[in-house]
Amino acid sequence: MADRQYDLGDAELEVLKVLWDEGPGTVRDVLSKLHDAGRRVAYTTVQTLLTRLEQKRFVTSNKTGLAYVYRARVSRDRVTRTRLESLLSQLYDGAAGPLVLQLVRSERLTGEEIEELQRLIEHYERDTGDAGSNI
Amino acid sequence: MADRQYDLGDAELEVLKVLWDEGPGTVRDVLSKLHDAGRRVAYTTVQTLLTRLEQKRFVTSNKTGLAYVYRARVSRDRVTRTRLESLLSQLYDGAAGPLVLQLVRSERLTGEEIEELQRLIEHYERDTGDAGSNI
DNA sequence: GCTATCCTACTACATCTGTAGGAGAAGTCA
DNA sequence: TGACTTCTCCTACAGATGTAGTAGGATAGC
DSSP: OOOOOSOOOHHHHHHHHHHHHHOSBOHHHHHHHHHHTTOOOOHHHHHHHHHHHHHTTSEEEEEETTEEEEEEOSOHHHHHHHHHHHHHHHHSTTOSHHHHHHHHHTTOOOHHHHHHHHHHHHHHHHHHTSSOOOO | OOOOOSOOOHHHHHHHHHHHHHOSBOHHHHHHHHHHTTOOOOHHHHHHHHHHHHHTTSEEEEEETTEEEEEEOSOHHHHHHHHHHHHHHHHSTTOHHHHHHHHHHTTOOOHHHHHHHHHHHHHHHHHHTSSOOOO
8 A cells, every 4th residue: 555656647747747847835725826726626636646655755755843844855857757758659659750741741840849850860960970770 | 427527548549459450440449459469358248348348439430240350440640649648738838849859869760750850840949039038 | 922824644545457256148069 | 050250238347536424633722
């Protein structure tokens, strides 16, 4: 009963995001933020979610005064990568290329992002000597 | 009870992928493919999954001889896009750019994909007059 | 000290999802 | 026609997840 495993549910992720965005906070802090964002949810729901996140080791807590303060234990980047990997393996057999191309074709990158992309590609081509194999 | 809604579970997606890859097929066809792929699962499990997929309107069926033949009703592309959008909105606030950059930085694109990307970017820059705003 | 407030702990419950068994109809083969 | 095989239909169940109520301890203001 002590530990849960598996992945993050949507509601859990939402709570975790608040901790990423706002830094450590209590149940009430998180609840306020969620309410601000228009999310109607009960205090005890947030509490349950934070408890489960702790059981899954995504957050830690320590009692400060009256209430527990929760703190994210995994980085946004780490979770992002895991979810992304999961999407890639589920839908693209793990290949990143098709996904990138699909996204770029959808023309939703900003000018700056395109520039950054351009730089990355130049960098890549310098390293590998223009287009080559990927083995 | 007639209709289910919500999204696809992992097991459901696996079954749907078989239909995408192999074309329409019966429970047994799908089961064989899954077994070939090393997936140990019972006949009735596949049956249940196909039934649920039909309730969710991801597949249709029609009785052909003895058994029902199931056929994907939504394209791989459509489902892919939906899942991707969901990931984007959950983790990147809907912005595609950061995800693309992260993927390209992970250096998992083939030479060909990089070239294709290069072409897309050139195309983009021709259209918009080099780097510009994204409004 | 009392009372309103806030917090935690525990419990509950519905739905979704993965997984599968059993009953019974239908077709196949000897 | 009887024994298999193969299907569908219905039912079941456990774990994950979202959501929240209740009980009871701690705190703070009056």
